[in-house]
Structure formats: structure tokens, C-alpha cells
Amino acid sequence: MKPTLKKIKKRVAKKEQIVRKIQKIYPFLKTPKEIQEFFEVDSLLELEAVEFEFFTSNEFDVNSFCTCLDRAGNAKTLYPSKKEALKGATSKNIIAYPCPSEPGWHLSSQ
Numbered sequence: 001m002k003p004t005l006k007k008i009k010k011r012v013a014k015k016e017q018i019v020r021k022i023q024k025i026y027p028f029l030k031t032p033k034e035i036q037e038f039f040e041v042d043s044l045l046e047l048e049a050v051e052f053e054f055f056t057s058n059e060f061d062v063n064s065f066c067t068c069l070d071r072a073g074n075a076k077t078l079y080p081s082k083k084e085a086l087k088g089a090t091s092k093n094i095i096a097y098p099c100p101s102e103p104g105w106h107l108s109s110q
Contacts, residue, residue, distance in 0.1 A: 011045070014045065014048065015032070015044045015045065018044045018045070018047055018048060019032050019035060019044065022035050022047065023035075026038070026098070026103070027103060028081070028082075028098055028099075028103045028104060028105065029098055030082075032044055034098065035047070037097070038097070038098045038100070066078055066099050066101045066102040066104070067101060068099060068100070068101065068106060076099075076106045076107075077106065077107070078099055078102060078104040078105070078106065079096070079104055079105045079106070079107075080104060080105075081105060082096045082098075082105050084105070085105040085106065085107050086107075088107060089107055091109075093109055094107050094108070094109055095107070095108055095109075096108075
């Protein structure tokens with residue numbers, strides 16, 4: 001049985017609501033795909049009932065640091081945007097991903 005247009009519209013509206021809620025809390029997540037990758041979910045609807053922790057600032061603070069470590073146990077560099085992070089990439093096998101604890105981005109090898 002095919003879903004009705006009304007049900008499809010309702011599901012799309014719910015996903016849009018989830019995206020707006022998350023982007024208010026995690027302003028560095030710009031697209032639904034980035035949100036799904038950050039939270040490691042297949043569907044935005046999986047995040048519907050999750051309570052999110054608010055960052056104290058919506059802007060990147062150059063003095064911010066996080067507790068993320070690389071494989072060697074060194075602190076990871078925190079970049080203000082995905083674009084800035086990728087500027088720091090040393091090879092094409094490097095990807096940028098949102099920091100799980102602070103507003104900002106890190107680099108990682110694929």
C-alpha cells in the first residue's frame with residue numbers, strides 16, 4: 001500500500017523540524033546529511049526523541065578547545081568551518097567531520 005500524499009508531507013515536515021532544532025543547537029551542522037553523519041543515523045526521524053545539549057555560544061571561539069585526541073594521543077586541531085578544516089588537509093584522503101563536543105571541525109584520514 002502506497003503512503004498517501006498527506007502522510008508524505010507530514011514526514012517531510014517532521015524531518016525539517018528536526019533539522020531546524022538540531023541546527024539551533026549545533027550551528028556547524030549545515031545539511032541534513034551532515035546531521036545524519038554526525039549522529040551516525042540512517043534517518044533524521046531516529047533523532048526525533050533525542051534531547052540535545054546546547055552549546056554556550058553559537059559562534060566559533062578561537063580559544064575553544066575540545067578533548068578529542070588523535071591516534072597518538074595528541075589534541076586534535078579545532079577548525080571554525082568544514083571549509084577551513086579542508087584547507088588544512090595534507091592529502092586527498094583526508095575528510096572533515098564535526099567535533100562531537102565543541103562547535104567546530106576536525107580532520108581525519110578515511
